[in-house]
Amino acid sequence: MSDAFAILDLLHQNFGASTFTQQPTVDDIPTLWLPKEKIISVTTYLKTGIPQPYNLLYDLCGMDERDRAGKEKLPVKDFTVIYHLFSFERNSFIRLKVALEGEYPSTPSITGQFKNANWYEREVYDMFGIKFEGHPHLQRILMPLTWEGHPLRKEHPARATEIGPYRLLNETIDREQNALQFKPEEWGMQRESDDADFMFLNIGPQHPGTHGVLRIVLQLDGEDIVDAVPEIGFHHRGAEKMGERQSWHTYIPYTDRIDYLGGVMNNLAYLLAVEKLAGIVVPDRVKVIRVMLCELFRISSHLVWFGTFAQDVGQLSPVFYMFTDREKVFDIIEAVCGGRMHPNWFRIGGVAQDLPNGWDGLVRDFVQYFPKKIKEYTDMVIRNSLFKGRTKGIGIYTLEEAIEWGVTGPGLRACGYEWDFRKKRPYSGYEMFNFDIPTAQNGDCYDRAVVRVEELWQSLRIVEQCLNNMPEGSYKADHPLTTPPLKKYTMQDIETLITHFLNVSWGPVIPAGEAMSCIEATKGANSYYLVSDGNTSSYRTRIRTPSFPHMQMVPYVSKGYTVADLLSILGSVDFVLADIDR
Amino acid sequence: MQSLTNRVKPVDRKPMTFLEKIYLWEIAKGMMITIKHFFKRKPTIKYPEQKREFSSVFRGLHILNRDEQGRERCTACGLCAVACPAEAITMEAAERKTGEEHLYREEKYAARYEINMLRCIFCGLCEEACPKDAIYLSQTFTPSNLTRAQFIYKKDDLLIPDPNKDPEQYAKALGDRKRPQ
Numbered sequence: 001m002s003d004a005f006a007i008l009d010l011l012h013q014n015f016g017a018s019t020f021t022q023q024p025t026v027d028d029i030p031t032l033w034l035p036k037e038k039i040i041s042v043t044t045y046l047k048t049g050i051p052q053p054y055n056l057l058y059d060l061c062g063m064d065e066r067d068r069a070g071k072e073k074l075p076v077k078d079f080t081v082i083y084h085l086f087s088f089e090r091n092s093f094i095r096l097k098v099a100l101e102g103e104y105p106s107t108p109s110i111t112g113q114f115k116n117a118n119w120y121e122r123e124v125y126d127m128f129g130i131k132f133e134g135h136p137h138l139q140r141i142l143m144p145l146t147w148e149g150h151p152l153r154k155e156h157p158a159r160a161t162e163i164g165p166y167r168l169l170n171e172t173i174d175r176e177q178n179a180l181q182f183k184p185e186e187w188g189m190q191r192e193s194d195d196a197d198f199m200f201l202n203i204g205p206q207h208p209g210t211h212g213v214l215r216i217v218l219q220l221d222g223e224d225i226v227d228a229v230p231e232i233g234f235h236h237r238g239a240e241k242m243g244e245r246q247s248w249h250t251y252i253p254y255t256d257r258i259d260y261l262g263g264v265m266n267n268l269a270y271l272l273a274v275e276k277l278a279g280i281v282v283p284d285r286v287k288v289i290r291v292m293l294c295e296l297f298r299i300s301s302h303l304v305w306f307g308t309f310a311q312d313v314g315q316l317s318p319v320f321y322m323f324t325d326r327e328k329v330f331d332i333i334e335a336v337c338g339g340r341m342h343p344n345w346f347r348i349g350g351v352a353q354d355l356p357n358g359w360d361g362l363v364r365d366f367v368q369y370f371p372k373k374i375k376e377y378t379d380m381v382i383r384n385s386l387f388k389g390r391t392k393g394i395g396i397y398t399l400e401e402a403i404e405w406g407v408t409g410p411g412l413r414a415c416g417y418e419w420d421f422r423k424k425r426p427y428s429g430y431e432m433f434n435f436d437i438p439t440a441q442n443g444d445c446y447d448r449a450v451v452r453v454e455e456l457w458q459s460l461r462i463v464e465q466c467l468n469n470m471p472e473g474s475y476k477a478d479h480p481l482t483t484p485p486l487k488k489y490t491m492q493d494i495e496t497l498i499t500h501f502l503n504v505s506w507g508p509v510i511p512a513g514e515a516m517s518c519i520e521a522t523k524g525a526n527s528y529y530l531v532s533d534g535n536t537s538s539y540r541t542r543i544r545t546p547s548f549p550h551m552q553m554v555p556y557v558s559k560g561y562t563v564a565d566l567l568s569i570l571g572s573v574d575f576v577l578a579d580i581d582r
Numbered sequence: 583m584q585s586l587t588n589r590v591k592p593v594d595r596k597p598m599t600f601l602e603k604i605y606l607w608e609i610a611k612g613m614m615i616t617i618k619h620f621f622k623r624k625p626t627i628k629y630p631e632q633k634r635e636f637s638s639v640f641r642g643l644h645i646l647n648r649d650e651q652g653r654e655r656c657t658a659c660g661l662c663a664v665a666c667p668a669e670a671i672t673m674e675a676a677e678r679k680t681g682e683e684h685l686y687r688e689e690k691y692a693a694r695y696e697i698n699m700l701r702c703i704f705c706g707l708c709e710e711a712c713p714k715d716a717i718y719l720s721q722t723f724t725p726s727n728l729t730r731a732q733f734i735y736k737k738d739d740l741l742i743p744d745p746n747k748d749p750e751q752y753a754k755a756l757g758d759r760k761r762p763q
Contacts, residue, residue, distance in 0.1 A: 251667070317619070334636070334639075335639070339641055339705075342704075344705040352710070380612070384608050384611075500713060
């Protein structure tokens with residue numbers, strides 16, 4: 001990662017040093033401000049004009065800068081659009097920022113450069129009202145089409161109680177119903193071809209195969225899928241807006257609920273970014289505890305995927321057996337964290353409590369019990385020829401397509417690319433562990449399944465290493481911003497009691513700055529990009545989730561397959577609607 | 583594709599054998615597995631006759647604690663209410679009068695204390711915030727109810743039984759939790 005800044009020389013040579021303004025950030029990602037007229041040429045250059053290109057549009061988000069304290073030091077205007085690009089070959093990120101002026105500004109769209117920019121730009125439009133010139137279909141994506149205002153603008157209320165009671169009047173019903181009506185013409189779809197009338201079929205929002213509240217409108221020619229339009233946003237809760245309202249500490253329970261199968265893994269992604277901002281280095285024991293819990297949650301999440309995927313393609317029993325085993329993981333998690341699916345257990349600078357007495361026995365029992373179950377499930381599902389028949393050769397995408405659409409995680413590894421952020425950009429002490437990166441070659445549904453099953457073995461290996469090598473030491477960092485601090489520093493006398501009161505009511509003040517974390521979550525790369533202006537809550541919380549780009553790719557992958565294949569594809573993608581909508 | 587490190591682990595992908603191609607055989611095999619599970623120990627329990635054990639750190643229904651003499655520990659400082667991410671707690675403070683020393687431990691106490699269990703997310707931040715060890719989350723969950731109003735737990739619903747009057751119930755409500763110092 002030492003050559004992360006080498007790209008700056010190239011950019012200066014090509015576009016002139018005066019084009020860019022560099023901004024120092026604490027996460028060592030080169031951050032450049034550039035005028036909006038240059039964004040297309042710079043992204044094109046970074047993607048195609050250099051050796052070891054930045055070929056992944058990792059994230060694209062907006063920001064309302066109008067209330068930001070201390071913005072005089074930066075070249076900010078009213079709004080900013082932030083692009084995160086990633087280069088696999090360089091193993092480095094670059095952050096581009098475009099400052100926009102005006103109440104409802106506009107900027108050129110980069111959908112011509114990156115396919116997955118489409119949904120991201122729609123989201124920025126939906127949340128901020130920023131327009132993208134040249135976007136093929138700039139429409140709201142998360143909020144209802146009838147929504148007034150743009151939620152992430154600072155003037156938009158954060159609570160329902162600030163808006164006043166909701167009333168569903170007769171004319172409102174008609175308007176809302178009309179907005180939900182799918183109009184193929186808006187999406188450039190034909191209602192008929194020369195020899196066939198197309199049928200438009202709704203799958204969802206209430207359909208077991210969609211694994212949540214997701215609606216996919218299919219354009220069908222007989223049984224074959226001509227095109228598909230996923231409609232998301234039914235699960236949108238405004239988690240990013242809540243981040244601007246909650247204190248740094250009380251936001252942790254909200255992160256649990258982003259990828260609700262990933263549990264503490266969400267806490268980790270958030271806290272790594274907070275700890276970068278605060279400059280906290282956690283003790284080794286904290287790292288290993290966190291890794292162990294994360295890998296247990298990876299096992300639990302993959303078990304849910306495994307069972308439901310088998311159910312999607314017609315095997316009804318496995319899901320019950322796998323949920324029983326997931327319960328065994330939850331027994332450990334409950335004994336350690338006190339919660340099950342929403343453990344809310346990691347804290348700024350550490351974890352909530354030390355491991356309980358007897359935790360090692362519980363984990364050891366599981367490590368001994370689980371291998372024979374994975375074997376049983378592999379025999380039952382993966383080796384089953386009916387399962388193979390339903391998944392082999394279905395939903396294929398190549399490595400180039402995967403990167404173009406922003407696929408990370410098992411979906412990328414199933415294309416034969418050995419990329420795991422735990423290995424390539426280790427965080428939270430993953431460099432201390434021995435594990436392999438499973439890959440497969442064909443990028444179809446079957447390969448994605450096989451990669452995940454192999455990941456169960458690898459996670460189990462990591463858990464076993466944690467069990468055998470748990471370091472001694474403190475479960476919290478010795479840093480003034482550790483929240484809550486160790487008990488011995490609180491509630492002793494009036495001084496420490498005042499500190500405790502301030503800490504609980506206002507919460508810690510995290511130094512001004514920007515940082516992004518990047519972890520290998522259960523479904524792919526998960527990031528929190530946090531902007532602090534030196535206050536008790538974040539100025540902007542951006543959550544980059546893996547499911548969002550994966551869902552965006554589904555229409556592209558499912559074209560030409562049948563409706564039954566679509567369910568295989570959806571199952572193999574392994575998404576969580578709460579993770580898509582946030 | 584060229585490997586980036588030597589840590590890559592290609593997964594095995596054998597072609598289907600003849601037996602696998604006859605799907606009927608797979609159906610029989612699947613049935614065998616299901617039938618085998620008929621004779622295994624049941625993973626479920628018969629709730630409500632039988633109840634599962636919760637871990638000692640389980641975050642369930644809230645309890646308002648008393649000290650050994652049966653006095654309420656809460657001093658109505660409001661820290662739990664501000665710490666609550668879901669804004670589920672409301673309280674009203676009152677001043678202790680002479681003659682009430684056996685009821686309230688501190689000079690100020692909670693005259694009204696309510697938790698809305700429909701808002702509560704059982705994160706345990708109130709317990710972490712409490713400087714008086716007056717509130718904790720116990721090893722049981724909130725029972726179901728018929729109306730929304732019944733989910734707003736009042737002080738009487740939350741208070742632990744008096745250890746002097748009802749030591750048995752007190753010990754039961756305290757669970758595995760260490761006695762507060």
